[in-house]
Each structure stands twice: as C-alpha cells, then as structure tokens.
Amino acid sequence: MATTITTPTDVLEHSAHAASAHHHREPFITKYIFSQDHKMIAKQFLVTSIFWAFVALIMSIIFRLQLAWPGQGFVITEMLMGKWGPDGVLDPNAYLSLVTMHGTIMVFFVLTAGLTGTYANLLIPLQLGVRDMVNPFMNMLSYWFFFASSVVMFISLFVESGPAAAGWTIYPPLSALPEAIPGSGLGMTLWLVSMALFIISSLLGGLNYVATVINCRTKGMKMTRMPLTIWCFMTAAILGILSFPVLFAAALLLIFDRSFGTAFFLSDIYINGMALEHTGGSPVLFQHLFWFLGHPEVYIVLLPALGIASEIISTMSRKPIFGYRAMVASMFAIAGLSFIVWGHHMFVTGMDPFLGSVFTFTTLLIAIPSAIKAFNYITTLWKGNIVLSPGMLFAIGIVSLFISGGLTGIILGDSALDITVHHTYFVTAHFHLVMGIATLFGIIAGVYHWFPKLYGRMMNNQLGYVHFWITMVCAYAVFWPMHYLGLAGVPRRYYSNTAFPMFDNLQDLNVIITVAAIIGGLAQLIFLYNFIYSIFWGPKAPQNPWRGTTLEWTAPVEHIHGNWPGEIPEVHRWPYDYSIEGEKEDFIPQNVPLREHELKEAAKHH
C-alpha cells in the first residue's frame, strides 16, 4: 500500500491507512530527507531555524562586544571574523554586515520560517484532524526552497567582499551600489537570490496552510471550533500570500537597477568621482514596496506566536481562553490594519506629511485590538489552576513582552513623536521586545509544549526552568535599557559612539546590554542541550501529557503517516472545554460526544 498521501482525496479518505500503515518501513531518503509528511517537514523547519538562530545569536554577540567596548580586541571576533576582525577588532563594514545579516536571518529564517514553518506544519493537520496537508508535495518543496535559500544566504557570508551590509531593509541606493559599501557587491546579489527563493518557499507553504484550513477539516470541525492557533496560522499565511509577492517585486526591480541599468530606485547619484547615468528613480518607492511587506511581516511572525500563547495559556491554566470570538475578531482587525500602516516606517523620509497623518491614524488604531488581546490573556489566567510548565512560562513571557513592546509602539506610531525617535535605539528596543523576543518565545514555548508531538519524548523541566528565568530576565535587561539610549538620541547601526562626547555617559548602558546579551545567549545553550538530549534520551511521552483537549493529543505518540490509525477523529465541541462544572476530569477533548445535558442545551438554542 502506498504510504505517501498526494491528493486531497487521500487526505479526506477517512478510512485510508489502516493501523498496519506504520509497519511499512520507508527508505531513509523519503522518510527523513525528501519527506512529504507534515510532521517531518515541521521538524526540518525547526532544526534548520535553530541552526540559524544560533548563527544570528553569535553575530549579535560579536557586534555587541564592539558596542560595549569599542576598539578592543576579542578572541571570538578574531576567531570568527578572520580578515574582518584584525587583532580581534571588528571592521566597520563588517559591523554593518553583521547587523544586516543578524536582522535578515532573525526576521526571515528564524521568526518566519522557524515559527510558521514548524508549527503551522505540525499543528494544522493534527489539530484539524486531517491526515496531511492538502498538497504534501508542495509542502516538501516549501522546505527545500527554504533550504536552498538558506544555503545561498550561508554562502553569502563567505564571499570576498563580505555579505550584504545595507541593513536588513536594504534601502537602495546603498544596497545598489558596490561603490558605496563593499557588501553591496556579490554579497547583495546572493542576498536577493536567497530572498527570492525564500519568498517562493513562503508562498508554497502559505497556500498550503490556507487551503488546508479552508478545505480540509475533520467532521464536525466548524471554523468556530478551531483552536486559536489555527486561526492565527491561517491569518498569518493569508498576510504572507498577499504581501510577500510585493517584496519579490521590489527585489526584482532592485536586481534590474543593480545589473541591467534601469533606474527604478536610483537617481542623480555622484559617487567615487563619477556621475552615474540613472535619473528619475525614487529611493522612497523602494521603501514603500519594502514596508508593504515589512509591516504585515511583523504580524506574520507575531500572530502565530500569539496563537501558540493562547493555546498553551488556556491548557495550562485549565481554563477556556477568555473571549474566543473577541480573540478571533481582534486578530482579524490587526491583520486587516497591518496592510494600511506601512507608512509609519517612513514618516520622515520626505513622504507627504498628509499621508503621514493617515498612517498615524491607522497605526494607533492597532493598539485597540492589541489591548483586547492582552486583557483577554490576563483574564484567562484569573481563577485558573495554573500549571507552570516551561512552555507555560514562555507563553506568559510572550504576553509580558507583547504588553511592554506594544506600549512603546504607541510612541513610535505617533508621527510627531517619531520625528525624534525614528531610527534610534528606541526603535530597536521596541521591535526586539514585541516582534523579536516575543516571537522567539513563541518558538521556544512551542518546542516545550509540543515536544511530545514532535519527537515522542518529553523535555527536562528543570533545565527548562533555568532556561526560562535566565532568558526572561536577560531579555528585559538587554532591551529595557536600550529605550533610554534611543531617548538620548543614539542612532542605531552606529559602529561606535566614540565620535560623540554627548553619548559618553551612556556607555555603561551599552555594557549592561552586552553583558546581559552574553548571559542570555549562553542560556540558550541549556535549551540546545535539553533539546538534543531529550530527542534521544528523554523519557517516552504519553499520549496526552498536558491533558489538552485538542485533536493532536488524540493521535498516537509514534509518528505514522496519516496521523491516526483507522478513522480520523470526529469533533463534537469547541477546543476549550476545561474545568466544566460537574465533570469528573477538568478537560473534555474535542472528540468526546456531547453529554446529554449539553445536547439539550444545544437543541434549545436552535
């Protein structure tokens, strides 16, 4: 019997793959490498992005060392940077390359691919009760395009003129002219190629997620019975499908400008003693195109993290998520608004100030649905019976960071205030809290919580606790002081502040930040160790360790093609039936038929 599911009909076929399916041994190559099984693809995304996360982490440590102790030599810089770190002192161009690549890797390869790639793949079929994605082959391609993109980006780190160095936002003309900065040579070309591959990967994945959620749900799984994770994955995927193509267009036009002499973004440039032939282009146009992706991108990464937080907080508080419908509605509001706020990245670019006022209006509106979400999380904790597993702690951490980082957004979204804080460390602090660390916590919370579904084993709790508390405290210790640097007028992306005597008395802030970053970075090794150790030697997982209600906990621990032996489960209730009065257990899984009194009540409503 064929074990690969390739068409929607296979997926929907309730009785496909009898219990005997998993006895069939698959060759190594199709099981572990070119796998079409959503669970394996999820693990591939996870492992690749963990690799990238550590690469980006090491990069950040190297440039943080330079910022805290400018001009001093460090062994790690000398070892890893080679000619870019003579005597351990980071080269200014290499510094810009590092911040650029740190941003690129974190935003795209870790937060986007690592979060959505892992959990949308793992959870959409498992929580909806289907046997796989509607198009497993496309799903596999999605991973391999991501892999190819990763390879190209990794190669770009080693080219002679250095990797891209124009900031992760790659504003032309800096990114278009190798004369302006060495990183805009081959490094930038590879960056653009890699990004094109990444966008293909993201679209293949996104189309699959949306199609699966809309077309393939098990019997009884109405949209309103979907766990919030699924709502968030679907919305994030829709945002990605609509906005990533615009970045693709921008990248394509930039490639034309760089290589074929067009002038979309370039105009009136005199560099290196030569007047270039480009006239009539607009660098601001690129910024519009970039941020048309760039802003929804924030929610592409944040929404899945919030979805994961919803699911874990509800399960571990033993309470239904408070205001399910309000959560879905506010998520839609955020997603809709996210498309009409991109201009808040461009208040002072010379864009028409009238347009700026429109963008201020739409941007600050996002605070309202965000506030609803935050309050609903807090109310979910109220009168719970809270089990503080490592996953739960990270989920609470997400909410904490979402509140702190979200509040500073009110300053940045206000165009008049943005004049002073635009492009300062205030911005860096804001988006690292609300987008960077919150989303990273989403990935980590997911690993702790769904490890039994990923690897069939359990992670060690004690190491998880140590990991959480160090990470949580360090996250605040790194990014809280950064706000004050910004308010003192320190711009981001400065190689050092030594040229400005007015920043001298702020240097101790930079030292605090770097020390906290190093400690926080080392704490991630605890996680890495726990992760690898538990994959091989962790205690075997039971089917439903957290006593959750959603369908993934009804699937057997051993991974089998098609997820469930025999019939797929049928859904009778919403996903948050926790602590119902009069029930013996404090949870009722979704596939448990309605009780008699519930049936009566349902009949009354109809």
Add this chain to the structure above:
Amino acid sequence: MINNILFILITVLSLLTISRIIAVSNLIDTIRGRKPWEVTLKENGINAFLCLMMVFFGWFLYFYFYIKYVRGGLLLPEAASLHGKDIDVLSDVSFTIISVAYLLVQPFLWYFAFRYRMRPEGRAYHFAHNTRLEMVWTIVPAIIFCTLIFYGLKIWIKVFFSETEGDKLTVELYAQQFSWTARYAGSDKKLGEANYCMISDNNQLGIITPETIDEQIAKIGEKYKAVLHALDNFPDPAKFKELKRERELLTHQMKVLSDLKKQSAQKPFADGQDDIVILPAVGEFHIPVGRPVELKMRSQDVIHSAYLPHFRVHMYCSPGSITTFTFTPTITTQEMREKLAKEDFDFLLYCNNICGSAHFNMQMKVIVETEEQFNLWLSQQKTFSASRAPANSVPADTAKTSAQMATL
C-alpha cells in the same frame, strides 16, 4: 593548545555529568511512581514565587531607569525649537499613559500567574466570556487612543503645515559619504540650482552658474579625452571594462552638461553666484535664534538622514529629490550651555540612516546665535563666486573637444 584540550574535556565531562543527573532523577521519579515531566507542586510553587518577583522586577526596571536617566538628565535636553516644545508636551502625555499602563497591567499578568498557581485538588473557574468586561476594555483603550491620535495629529499638522511668520532663512544641507555641507541663499534669498553632473573638486555641490557650466564641460572633456587615450593603448581586460564604463558615464554626463549649456542661453543661472557654501572642513554651520529656518536637504550618493535631535528635527536626504523641514530655534548655544552647565555642549546634526562604513561619524555642529552674531558671521563668509579661484581660461583644443562632445 593545552588550554583548548582542557576546555573541550571539561565541556564534555560536564555535559556527561548533567546527562547522568537527569537520567538518575528521571529514574528516581519513575521508581517513586511519579512521571518525570509532571510539574510537582513544589516546582510550581517556586516558579509561581518567581512570577511574583517579576512584578517587582518590572517596577524596579521602570523606576531605576526613570530616576537615573529621565530625572538624572542623561537623555535629550528640552527642545530648543518652537515646534519641539509641542512635541515634548505630547511626548510627556504619551509616556505618562504608557507608563501607567505598563505599571498596572504587567503586575496583573505576573500576579495572577502566582496567585492562581496549581493547588492540590484545585479546580479552575470556567469563565469563557463576559460581554460587559470585554466592552470595557475595548471602549476605554479606544477612547484613550483616539484622544492620543487626534492630539498627535494636531501637533503633526502644526509641525508641517503651519505658515511660518517672519523672514525665513533658507539653508541647504547637503549629505555625502560621510560629511555634511551647508549652503546659504545669499542676498537674493534664493538657492542657486544645482545638478549632480556639475560636481567637481571646486564645486562640491554642483551649483549651476554660466561659468561653472563652461568649466565643467572643459573638465569632463579633458577626462573623456584621457579615457579615450587609455582605451587606445590596449589596456588589460579588467581595466578595459572599467574604462568603457567610464566612457559611458562621461558621455552621459556630457549630454546633461550640453543640455544645461543650451538652457543657459535662455536662463541666467544667476541665483547661485551669491550663495554661501560652508564646506565639511569647517565642521559647523550657524543659524539665528527666533527666526524660522527652512532646511532643504539633498544627498550626493545614498540615503542619509539629517537628524538634529535637540530641535526635534529629522528628515531623510535622498539622492534625486529635495526634502524640507522648517523649524524655529528658540535657545542659543550659549544659553543651552549655561542651562545644562556644560561648557562644551553643542547642538549637533548627525546622520541617522545607514550610509556606509563611517556612518557613525558623520556630524556637523549647529551654532545657534543671536541675529546680530549670525549676520556678522554670515558676512564674513565668501560667496560662491568669490570663493572660486579666478576662472581658468579654457584651452582652445579642449573647448573644441567639448564642443564635439556636446553634439553627441
């Protein structure tokens, strides 16, 4: 070497030790009939206590930094411009609102995590929704944020759309990797037109005057001839490619120049003659207090950003377009020094958009002084036409080449 081996050895051994400890503790759990992954009441209690500590950590962060940095005067001093004062008030209001929200909401999160920790035989309260509560925290933030939006927009409109009163001073800020040049309009109060193809070593801003056009045509003609000559001498392939590219660019530049030459027949291009150019080497430019200053920003190569945080002024400088920002300084440099009791204080203009390797050191001092001091200073500066060396007579054959080129 020994060190490295020792380091690796210690790492491996400690990893092994941790693995053994975990394995043994799992074994003990199993023997005692507990599941190793289950959160015990004791563990839960410890973590709940730490959650409670997060409440105090959050408050500590806020007040420590507030007292040391905000109260301690380590941040930007008060705004030194008219609109900046409005922005500062808006900023204070906004920061107060978000501070209150932070100080109140975060504790709820962490305190609830502590207060409602798992108890033996405990049971959660099934509470799925409450329309009234949800309305409260939809409407209250909505009112607060809408007020903030309209207040913010009022200030924003004031910054950009209000008519400036009085005699406006126009200053051009010209950004290039990695320095600033300032230009004043001179007695005619008009900045002369400029073109990037006109840039040369004695005309850094590419100002167009009839003389500079001729001079530039001569210069580019010379350059073009040199390139042709080099191309004739069979250069190696790499050099050949470079020279061909240079020839292409010079041809384009010459086309632009000949267009300008044609234009100069109808247009006098006289505005630039009396402009005053303050070169980067000077390191500072002056503006008068109490008079609106209109900054016009241009860039030579990549996007830079003119950031004058003390005046709450910030605007990108993009090649190919002119951006503007008008503000009125209200405090002179001297007054600010006295206020802050810092003898070496200076208002600064610096770049705030990544622009290349020396982005971190692209600055210029802004000296704000009284009208009289400013006028005196300005009168001591040379005008553009006076600052240039006496015009060189153009050699005949060069003129001929350029004439040929101009017909391209």
